[in-house]
Amino acid sequence: MTAAVQGLPAAAAAPEVVVDVRGVHYGFGRRAIFAGLDIQARRGRITAIMGPSGTGKTTLLRLITGQVAPREGTVSVFGEDVAAMPQRELFALRRRMGMLFQNGALLTDLSVFENVAFPLREHARLPESLLRNIVLTKLHAVGLRGAANLMPAELSGGMARRVALARAIVMDPEILIYDEPFVGLDPISMGMIVRLIRRMNEALGITSIVVSHDVEELGAIAHESYLLSQGKVVASGTPAELRASNLEVVRQFMEGIADGPVPFHYPAPDYVAQLLDGSAR
Amino acid sequence: MSVAGAAADGLLVGALRRIGAVAVFFFRILAQCLPALGRPRVVVHQVYNAGARSLIIIMLCGLFVGMVLGLQGHDLLARFGSEDALGVAAALGLLKELGPVVGALLFAGRAGTALTSEIGLMKATDQLTAMEIMAVDPVRLVVAPRFIGGLVALPLLVAIFNVVGLFGAQLVGVQVMGVDAGAFWSQMQAAVELDDVAEGIIKSVVFGAACSLVAVYEGFHAAPTAEGVGLATTRTVVTSSVLTLLLDYMLTAAFL
Numbered sequence A: 001m002t003a004a005v006q007g008l009p010a011a012a013a014a015p016e017v018v019v020d021v022r023g024v025h026y027g028f029g030r031r032a033i034f035a036g037l038d039i040q041a042r043r044g045r046i047t048a049i050m051g052p053s054g055t056g057k058t059t060l061l062r063l064i065t066g067q068v069a070p071r072e073g074t075v076s077v078f079g080e081d082v083a084a085m086p087q088r089e090l091f092a093l094r095r096r097m098g099m100l101f102q103n104g105a106l107l108t109d110l111s112v113f114e115n116v117a118f119p120l121r122e123h124a125r126l127p128e129s130l131l132r133n134i135v136l137t138k139l140h141a142v143g144l145r146g147a148a149n150l151m152p153a154e155l156s157g158g159m160a161r162r163v164a165l166a167r168a169i170v171m172d173p174e175i176l177i178y179d180e181p182f183v184g185l186d187p188i189s190m191g192m193i194v195r196l197i198r199r200m201n202e203a204l205g206i207t208s209i210v211v212s213h214d215v216e217e218l219g220a221i222a223h224e225s226y227l228l229s230q231g232k233v234v235a236s237g238t239p240a241e242l243r244a245s246n247l248e249v250v251r252q253f254m255e256g257i258a259d260g261p262v263p264f265h266y267p268a269p270d271y272v273a274q275l276l277d278g279s280a281r
Numbered sequence B: 001m002s003v004a005g006a007a008a009d010g011l012l013v014g015a016l017r018r019i020g021a022v023a024v025f026f027f028r029i030l031a032q033c034l035p036a037l038g039r040p041r042v043v044v045h046q047v048y049n050a051g052a053r054s055l056i057i058i059m060l061c062g063l064f065v066g067m068v069l070g071l072q073g074h075d076l077l078a079r080f081g082s083e084d085a086l087g088v089a090a091a092l093g094l095l096k097e098l099g100p101v102v103g104a105l106l107f108a109g110r111a112g113t114a115l116t117s118e119i120g121l122m123k124a125t126d127q128l129t130a131m132e133i134m135a136v137d138p139v140r141l142v143v144a145p146r147f148i149g150g151l152v153a154l155p156l157l158v159a160i161f162n163v164v165g166l167f168g169a170q171l172v173g174v175q176v177m178g179v180d181a182g183a184f185w186s187q188m189q190a191a192v193e194l195d196d197v198a199e200g201i202i203k204s205v206v207f208g209a210a211c212s213l214v215a216v217y218e219g220f221h222a223a224p225t226a227e228g229v230g231l232a233t234t235r236t237v238v239t240s241s242v243l244t245l246l247l248d249y250m251l252t253a254a255f256l
Ligand SMILES: Nc1ncnc2c1ncn2[C@@H]1O[C@H](COP(=O)(O)OP(=O)(O)OP(=O)(O)O)[C@@H](O)[C@H]1O
Pocket: A028, A033, A051, A052, A053, A054, A055, A056, A057, A058, A059, A060
């Protein structure tokens, strides 16, 4: 992919790689999560990361945002190694990124309005009227302008996620990272979020990285997708390419079959043996 | 012997490592204290949080401690026929020891646990991580104001504790046991020196720093689960109490 750029006219070249994960190894204690992971996200594209629960998708996002450092390999964002950055530079980099957390992660002692205003208050000195307009615009975009004065405890899970999305885009980031944006949303909100992701990508050229199991929704918006399983990328390409793939792992995931190369069960001793053997747990 | 020795070594290494971690965290907080003071409203709010909410329990306990001092002091001094010195005894006992120590123990149980569980819960719900991703240092925004709040609140609480305690001692000693009110107050005024007051204030500041540091450290380093936050809260009470009594001995030895 990278070699192809050399010698070609610029117009034919794919957009530059903004997030570059190369040969990353990572694990908790002795348990390996990643063994040689390679992922590239290009400017202005929507990159989908798919994979069964527990493969380490959230962990991958933690690596990209520099919260944890890989054991081996490098993670670079805008061409710079995230793990090697001092905190000041890392914070400067993070101002160019937005992230939507799996559970929203709203600040519980601030109202919805103040949650969305939080990054602006911290990083930009804006007159109050301008700040108010920006915040209300972003809340309007997620359909929650009317909820501005509620506290996070008064929101449903789906509403909290939408507020978190408004907060993630309030600084107009260049990279936007979504951790499971579709889980627990009703079809209307889901459609709205899907359209929002696409609109921000098309209108503002935001580079998006979307982690999800939702093959259908992602297929509609992603330019490129990666399927993770057991610490590696097992398949990548456009959603259409993945769907057409006849690799067994890919078909299992796309079609939702329990038995296949990706085990549905967490590693465990033999089921019958364990039931019969009363002593061991 | 060798097994026990190895276990002791392990404990020692663990304890040293923990002390080191707390010290590093302490310097991280110190570095963020000035920026945190740039937002006086947040800090004042934390002083209110740590202070005002402990007020009732501090006043109630101060009253009882003072009343007990009045009884015990009167009983002791009566054996030497010097009941008139009750005012001095109560004042010195409260100012130098009981005020700071009992105040700090109550503070650890009331305000310290609240701090730990609040910060721990913020951690468990990813709020601290979210701040970091938004390029905001949670030590500056969450930890430092709470640390300063505790540091300021405890000496104020101790002062209130002492006043209420003296009132309690006077209540029992003068009103009930019949010590002469004039002697009670005038002897106190004559005997208590500025150094005694200073000792009490220094102790309360040190205890305030220690208890607040333990509380925010435990909260910030709690395992991000309901169980982890519960355990951290328990550790806050235990560690703060032991640390307060240990520091009290060291400070008393240094002052005498
Ligand atoms: N702090 C931790 N300590 C130990 N193991 C962890 C820790 N965090 C995650 N893990 C393990 O790492 C693996 C990957 O976790 P991660 O949260 O990245 O999965 P995920 O792909 O995001 O799953 P899901 O789709 O369910 O959100 C899991 O199997 C989990 O058991």
